[in-house]
Amino acid sequence: MTSSQPLIRMQNIEKHFGSVIALAGVSVDIYPGECHCLLGDNGAGKSTFIKTMSGVHKPTKGDILFEGQPMYFADPRDAIAAGIATVHQHLAMIPLMSVSRNFFMGNEPLRKIGPFRFFDHDYANRVTMEEMRKMGINLRGPEQAVGTLSGGERQTVAIARAVHFGAKVLILDEPTSALGVRQTANVLATIDKVRKQGVAVVFITHNVRHALAVGDRFTVLNRGQTLGTAKRGEISAEELQDMMAGGQELATLEGSLGGTV
Amino acid sequence: MTDVQTQVAGDERIKHRSRFREALIRPELGGIIGTILVFAMFLIFAGDSGMFNSQGVLNWGQISAQFMIIAVGACLLMIAGEFDLSVGSMIGFAGMLIAIFSVTLGWPVWMAIIVTFVIALAIGALNGYIVVRTGLPSFIVTLAFLFILRGFAIYLPQTIERKTIIGGVSDAAQGDWLAAVFGGKILTGLFQWLGDNGWIAVFERGTRKGQPVVDGLPMLVVWAIVLVIVGHVILTKTRFGNWIFAAGGDAEAARNSGVPVNRVKILMFMFTAFCATVFAACQVMEFGGAGSDRGLLKEFEAIIAVVIGGALLTGGYGSVIGAALGALIFGVVQQGLFFAGVESSLFRVFLGLILLFAVILNTYIRRIITGER
Numbered sequence: 098m099t100s101s102q103p104l105i106r107m108q109n110i111e112k113h114f115g116s117v118i119a120l121a122g123v124s125v126d127i128y129p130g131e132c133h134c135l136l137g138d139n140g141a142g143k144s145t146f147i148k149t150m151s152g153v154h155k156p157t158k159g160d161i162l163f164e165g166q167p168m169y170f171a172d173p174r175d176a177i178a179a180g181i182a183t184v185h186q187h188l189a190m191i192p193l194m195s196v197s198r199n200f201f202m203g204n205e206p207l208r209k210i211g212p213f214r215f216f217d218h219d220y221a222n223r224v225t226m227e228e229m230r231k232m233g234i235n236l237r238g239p240e241q242a243v244g245t246l247s248g249g250e251r252q253t254v255a256i257a258r259a260v261h262f263g264a265k266v267l268i269l270d271e272p273t274s275a276l277g278v279r280q281t282a283n284v285l286a287t288i289d290k291v292r293k294q295g296v297a298v299v300f301i302t303h304n305v306r307h308a309l310a311v312g313d314r315f316t317v318l319n320r321g322q323t324l325g326t327a328k329r330g331e332i333s334a335e336e337l338q339d340m341m342a343g344g345q346e347l348a349t350l351e352g353s354l355g356g357t358v
Numbered sequence: 359m360t361d362v363q364t365q366v367a368g369d370e371r372i373k374h375r376s377r378f379r380e381a382l383i384r385p386e387l388g389g390i391i392g393t394i395l396v397f398a399m400f401l402i403f404a405g406d407s408g409m410f411n412s413q414g415v416l417n418w419g420q421i422s423a424q425f426m427i428i429a430v431g432a433c434l435l436m437i438a439g440e441f442d443l444s445v446g447s448m449i450g451f452a453g454m455l456i457a458i459f460s461v462t463l464g465w466p467v468w469m470a471i472i473v474t475f476v477i478a479l480a481i482g483a484l485n486g487y488i489v490v491r492t493g494l495p496s497f498i499v500t501l502a503f504l505f506i507l508r509g510f511a512i513y514l515p516q517t518i519e520r521k522t523i524i525g526g527v528s529d530a531a532q533g534d535w536l537a538a539v540f541g542g543k544i545l546t547g548l549f550q551w552l553g554d555n556g557w558i559a560v561f562e563r564g565t566r567k568g569q570p571v572v573d574g575l576p577m578l579v580v581w582a583i584v585l586v587i588v589g590h591v592i593l594t595k596t597r598f599g600n601w602i603f604a605a606g607g608d609a610e611a612a613r614n615s616g617v618p619v620n621r622v623k624i625l626m627f628m629f630t631a632f633c634a635t636v637f638a639a640c641q642v643m644e645f646g647g648a649g650s651d652r653g654l655l656k657e658f659e660a661i662i663a664v665v666i667g668g669a670l671l672t673g674g675y676g677s678v679i680g681a682a683l684g685a686l687i688f689g690v691v692q693q694g695l696f697f698a699g700v701e702s703s704l705f706r707v708f709l710g711l712i713l714l715f716a717v718i719l720n721t722y723i724r725r726i727i728t729g730e731r
Contacts, residue, residue: 174616177616183614185614189611189614190611191603191604191607191608191611191612191674192607192608193603193607193670193674193675193724193727194600194603194604194607194674198600198603198604201600202600202604202611202612202615202617203604203612203615203616203617204615204616205597205600207597214596214597215595215596216595216596216597216599216600218595242727244727245727
């Protein structure tokens with residue numbers, strides 16, 4: 098799991114929005130084949146951080162190295178082309194369109210007939226069915242509308258799509274936060290499969306148990322700062338929880354709730 | 359991964375759907391049912407009124423073709439998630455431009471038509487540009503153009519010729535190659551042959567004795583068929599078609615996947631304007647002139663045809679074939695009421711009822727597709 102060179106190295110990243118300091122010097126390394134969990138409470142700067150990583154925001158200060166080279170992306174499409182794919186919680190799939198149309202949205206395979214180029218539905222359907230089977234999703238057919246899939250299955254389709262189109266880094270923005278227990282398990286299993294293919298997964302969540310289930314390393318963000326990165330086995334759920342909440346307050350609160358949070 | 363078999367075993371809670379039910383879940387369902395119904399109805403009530411001989415078929419065929427031409431544009435635009443309420447005004451405006459250019463200014467008709475198309479496409483692009491840049495609902499933006507274009511369609515001939523109808527295009531169009539593309543007829547040999555064999559009616563007396571009453575397929579109908587086929591192929595068989603669905607289904611998700619949503623929408627506005635101008639050009643060539651009030655309410659009729667054809671008003675779902683069937687229902691009913699001897703104002707009652715029925719059916723189909731409850 099410890100490759101020599103990090104795929105992405107982010108050093109002392111700062112991001113200011115006017116007078117608001119969203120990120121105050123965050124450093125993170127992402128290695129291929131690892132699942133790097135980025136934990137933080139709401140407002141901790143998780144979203145800003147991943148948007149910086151995926152090229153949506155430019156850092157105010159700090160360096161980003163992608164495969165050892167200084168990274169500069171003019172827009173998110175460049176990031177996708179370079180192999181950094183973001184799977185958003187809601188904005189990934191179009192419910193009324195078929196799974197195969199969704200899978201190839203923006204990357205439609207083409208087949209030439211005379212001077213015209215047509216959407217190669219046969220190829221798209223075949224690949225979609227194959228990829229879905231690999232991920233353990235049983236489709237009625239490639240023409241099935243995404244709207245009939247469960248939330249977890251949709252996340253899985255989105256992940257499979259990103260990997261199929263050559264993502265080296267997969268940024269998952271709270272993929273499990275709106276899901277039920279079983280669907281969450283499916284998504285976590287998908288993350289595990291993807292990691293084993295050598296893809297680096299950046300898993301954003303505020304659920305410590307989900308993070309511990311698949312994470313190799315854990316970075317906690319709190320109020321725009323990182324409290325360091327811990328390896329699997331070096332840290333307990335309670336410690337992560339405390340770091341996310343900034344320690345004291347939650348401990349008091351948790352006491353009154355009987356330690357259930 | 360070792361246990362693929364159990365993974366593919368499926369979810370025991372997904373009920374098996376019959377192939378029949380599966381076949382029903384398609385956007386064209388309403389259009390197909392409606393088409394069968396209206397044909398059955400008029401075969402019973404107007405079967406012997408001449409509605410189904412060659413002149414009768416041409417009659418409702420042409421009306422249907424008119425609806426189809428604008429419905430194809432409205433359909434693709436609606437699937438891309440937008441409306442165009444300026445279609446009717448564009449028909450009046452574009453027709454008026456062709457007449458002014460060719461009659462008042464004396465340009466060759468082909469030049470008048472080409473320049474009109476360029477202007478119409480530019481207005482369509484402007485519509486689209488305003489919608490995507492401001493993020494305003496296309497309903498409002500194109501409503502503005504409904505009034506602006508209609509205003510010009512009245513103002514221009516009033517100012518130039520002191521009247522709201524400009525005639526004389528027929529004389530100007532004599533022998534013009536491009537005018538024939540919109541006002542001519544094809545397959546005249548085939549129709550003569552059909553007449554010679556007694557399969558379609560021929561004139562019994564007079565100077566045209568022996569010639570078929572319907573002597574060819576009007577270019578209007580050809581345009582309608584070509585636009586429907588091209589629209590259907592683009593929508594279902596090309597990359598751009600996938601982008602149209604995506605842009606209307608969820609513009610944000612489409613953008614995240616790298617679909618150029620703004621470009622798609624602007625192009626669809628231009629295509630709607632193109633269809634309206636085809637309609638206008640055919641009409642001007644047929645009547646030999648343009649009138650300020652041409653195309654009134656056509657935008658709504660186009661939208662209704664599209665909705666009958668199964669497209670969702672919210673975008674992202676629909677079918678060109680369905681829209682064409684919706685247009686066919688329109689043409690058949692509008693003319694069929696006349697053949698059946700029913701008061702023609704009832705057409706509007708029918709329009710309203712079928713619209714209501716279609717929207718309810720579409721909502722139901724959408725629920726089945728997306729699994730909403």
